[in-house]
Amino acid sequence: METYSFLRHLADSWFLLAMxxxxxxxxxxxxxxxxxxxxxxxxxxxFRNDDRPAADDPAQPRKEA
Known part of the structure; x- marks a missing residue:
């Protein structure tokens, strides 16, 4: 078996299975x-260094617009 055919067979079967x-x-x-x-x-x-509190933080009261 020549090298190209052998490598193609490996790529078509075993390498595909491994991937x-x-x-x-x-x-x-x-x-x-x-x-x-x-x-x-x-x-x-x-958002760790954000100055504003998170919008979904239950400890912070929501402001009504």
Whole structure:
């Protein structure tokens, strides 16, 4: 078997399988049950140094317009 055919066979079968398994593993890791708090923390990190209180902060009274 020549080199090109061998590498093409590997890319068509085993590397595709490895990439699919890697993708599924990353999806499971990102959506695992214990990661919600970490994702919430990262999502709100851009507001940490904000001078204004958060709009959904229950400790702050809302101003009526």
């Amino acid at each position: 699919t398994l890697g993708f599924l593993a990353l999806c499971v890791w990102a959506f695992r049950p214990g990661s919600r708090a970490m994702h919430q923390d990262v999502a709100s990190s851009i």
